Amino acid sequence: MDWDKLKQFYYVAKVGNFTRAGERLNISQSALSRSVRSLEDALHAKLFQRNARGVILTQQGEVLFDHVSMMMDSVHKAQNTIREDGSEPQGTLKIAATYGVAMLYIAPHIPDFVKKFPKIRMTLLGTDIAPDLDLCESDVVIHPFMPNHPNYIQRYLVTMQLKVYASSGYLKKFGTPRSVGDLDGHQLIGYGDHTNHPYHSSNWLLTIGLPEGKMREPYVQANATQTRVMMAQSDMGIITVPGEHPGIHTSGLVEINLGVQGPTIDLYYIYSKQLKNSKRILGFRDYLEEKMKSKRIKDCA
Numbered sequence: 001m002d003w004d005k006l007k008q009f010y011y012v013a014k015v016g017n018f019t020r021a022g023e024r025l026n027i028s029q030s031a032l033s034r035s036v037r038s039l040e041d042a043l044h045a046k047l048f049q050r051n052a053r054g055v056i057l058t059q060q061g062e063v064l065f066d067h068v069s070m071m072m073d074s075v076h077k078a079q080n081t082i083r084e085d086g087s088e089p090q091g092t093l094k095i096a097a098t099y100g101v102a103m104l105y106i107a108p109h110i111p112d113f114v115k116k117f118p119k120i121r122m123t124l125l126g127t128d129i130a131p132d133l134d135l136c137e138s139d140v141v142i143h144p145f146m147p148n149h150p151n152y153i154q155r156y157l158v159t160m161q162l163k164v165y166a167s168s169g170y171l172k173k174f175g176t177p178r179s180v181g182d183l184d185g186h187q188l189i190g191y192g193d194h195t196n197h198p199y200h201s202s203n204w205l206l207t208i209g210l211p212e213g214k215m216r217e218p219y220v221q222a223n224a225t226q227t228r229v230m231m232a233q234s235d236m237g238i239i240t241v242p243g244e245h246p247g248i249h250t251s252g253l254v255e256i257n258l259g260v261q262g263p264t265i266d267l268y269y270i271y272s273k274q275l276k277n278s279k280r281i282l283g284f285r286d287y288l289e290e291k292m293k294s295k296r297i298k299d300c301a
Contacts, residue, residue, distance in 0.1 A: 005039045006068050008032055009047065013065045014135055017054035024135065076136065076274055089279035090119035096138035099126035100225045101267070104246050105158075106142060109291050113284060120280050128223075133272045139281060141270045153276060154268045155285065158292045160242035162202065162262030165253040169235040177238070180209035180258055183216065187237030189228050190218030201263040205240045208260070229253070 011021040012032065022029045040047050047061035057065055097106055102124050110122055131137035133152060145154055166176075170187075177183055183205060191202035202225075206216045219237045222228050225245060232239045232253055240262060241248060243255075269288065275281045 001042065002039070005035050006071070008035045009039055010065065010068045010072055011135060012036060012048070012055065013057055013061065014132065015054075016056065020054075024132075024137065073274065088119055089117050089283045091280055092121045092123065093140070093280045093284060094123040094125060094138045095140045095142065095284070096125040096127055096131045097142035098128050101142055102126040104225070105267075106288075108246070109288060113287050116287070117280070117283060120283070133270070139271060139275065139278075140284070142267055143270055144266060145268050146270060149270075151273050152270050153273055154270045155289075157267045157269045157289065158244070160244050160265045160267065162204065162240050162265070163243040164205065164238060164240050164256040164258060164262065165229075165232055165248070165251075166238045166256060167232055167235050167252065168254055170232070170237065171254060171256075173235070176254075177256060177258060180260060183209070183238070183258075187219035188216055189231050189237045189239045190221040191228075192221040192223040201265065202240060204263055205238065 008021070008025060008027075011025055012018055015021050015024070018029045018032050018036075022032045025032065036047060043060070043064070045060040045064075046058050047064060048055040049058055095106060096102075103126065107124060110124065114120060114122055125131070125138060130141050130143050130146065133139075133141065142157065146152060174186060177186055188205050190206050203215075206218060207214070210216070220231060222231065225241050228239045228241060229245070229248065229251055231237065233251060238256065239253075242265065269285050271278075271281050271285075
């Protein structure tokens with residue numbers, strides 16, 4: 001049986017959609033459909049049922065998927081064993097995080113890591129959509145906790161506390177809000193309409209103190225933390241960003257106390273259980289944990 005066709009079938013089954021599977025495999029939807037039809041003809045069985053959202057497995061498809069999943073696991077384990085051969089961590093290591101976390105929290109630590117482990121080849125992927133670790137789209141995801149993934153190891157990394165800031169120029173012109181109710185008369189810089197984004201709580205200034213479903217109209221919006229910082233520095237309005245944001249304490253912005261604490265965001269170091277013994281995965285995990293711990297100690301000093 002053609003391995004390529006089995007792998008393509010596996011991807012379609014995992015994402016439940018020919019178009020998305022084709023994008024991940026870098027082949028056209030029509031070519032992927034032909035491949036699956038060819039596999040169905042060879043097996044004399046229908047593997048998928050179409051629905052409004054995509055496709056679901058038939059009973060025969062579920063049987064094949066279970067067996068192909070075991071084959072994929074074996075292949076991945078063999079690849080990992082080969083990559084980890086030797087006492088020194090080596091091989092490729094792809095780390096995924098949202099653009100802001102990748103740029104501000106992960107990238108600064110990579111130079112020292114690759115000096116310490118010169119045989120590891122790092123790739124840092126900035127993406128607002130968490131890659132599928134089961135499909136090997138990434139080795140590690142730095143992300144808030146991901147429920148309903150029993151095959152993932154999710155290790156707590158750091159907590160970020162959202163705080164409120166504005167420039168002294170803005171506050172001189174518009175006054176300093178002292179309570180949540182005072183926000184109604186201010187120019188608020190929002191995060192954007194990204195309800196499915198892992199950090200959508202960054203919009204809490206627009207909703208805090210209001211009835212459910214109500215929202216203050218943002219003066220301007222930007223989903224990049226550093227962009228919001230720059231807007232605030234230009235006297236455009238009030239922002240909320242993590243107090244741990246690199247450079248926030250030297251940005252010239254003034255922290256505003258509204259009498260309430262902002263939400264917290266917990267970040268986790270997430271990887272597949274298949275990689276639980278991987279030296280490169282564990283090496284970067286331990287290195288990143290130490291860097292985060294050192295920063296917390298320094299900040300509290």
